[in-house]
């Protein structure tokens with residue numbers, strides 16, 4: 001049985017970066033609501049009669065997509081996975097409760113990064129449009145500018161990585177998701193990792209924690 005891993009952290013904390021390594025090392029699925037929603041930004045959700053009719057309208061403003069939409073994505077992805085690293089969910093206490101009803105977690109990781117570091121990580125991020133690999137123009141540049149080291153694909157900047165939207169995402173995180181971190185901390189499950197180290201140093205701690213707990 002592969003482990004069920006939850007990775008928590010603010011926007012830009014390094015969840016996606018570390019999840020790629022967890023997938024390679026532990027053979028689990030990367031279940032990420034952000035990527036799933038980005039692939040379905042134009043999906044018609046008008047039948048739910050909510051504020052907006054597509055996920056993209058929430059995302060481009062840095063707001064949370066409604067729970068009904070996100071819970072359904074997670075239900076399906078987790079039921080099909082033999083071990084997973086869950087990234088981007090739960091983002092509020094209702095989602096955390098939903099998660100506790102559908103699965104058991106072996107490891108809960110929290111990447112601890114100070115807020116003033118996050119904005120520069122987000123505005124400098126570049127993502128491969130072919131394979132999804134993540135780079136940073138200063139902290140983790142590709143060998144050739146604009147080109148993925150892994151697959152040669154073109155790199156692009158996410159629409160929600162403008163400075164204004166990045167700041168709003170961090171505000172939404174503080175309000176909605178910080179209580180989720182406290183919830184897992186109080187239950188004694190949370191493994192806090194210093195996310196301000198280099199990506200390789202963070203990985204050393206992440207790997208050791210999973211091996212220890214799973």
Ligand code: AP5
Pocket residue numbers: 009010011012013014015016017018033034035037058059060062063064065066067070087088089090091095121122124125126134135136137139140160169195196197198199200202
């Ligand atoms: P999502 O895609 O989940 O975005 P996020 O939580 O804001 O997180 P990021 O992907 O921005 O950060 P990350 O921690 O993965 O950092 P990364 O590894 O890339 O969600 C997007 C939107 O979708 C939300 O705003 C919302 O609208 C919607 N959504 C998603 N899930 C939802 C849910 N459950 N409920 C409701 N709505 C939902 O790293 C960032 C940068 O830093 C990169 O450039 C990287 O190279 C660099 N970096 C990484 N590690 C280091 C390091 N150690 N040192 C220096 N640089 C580093």
Ligand code: MG
Pocket residue numbers: 015016017034
């Ligand atoms: Mg991410």
Ligand code: ZN
Pocket residue numbers: 128129130131132133148149150151152153
């Ligand atoms: Zn690539």
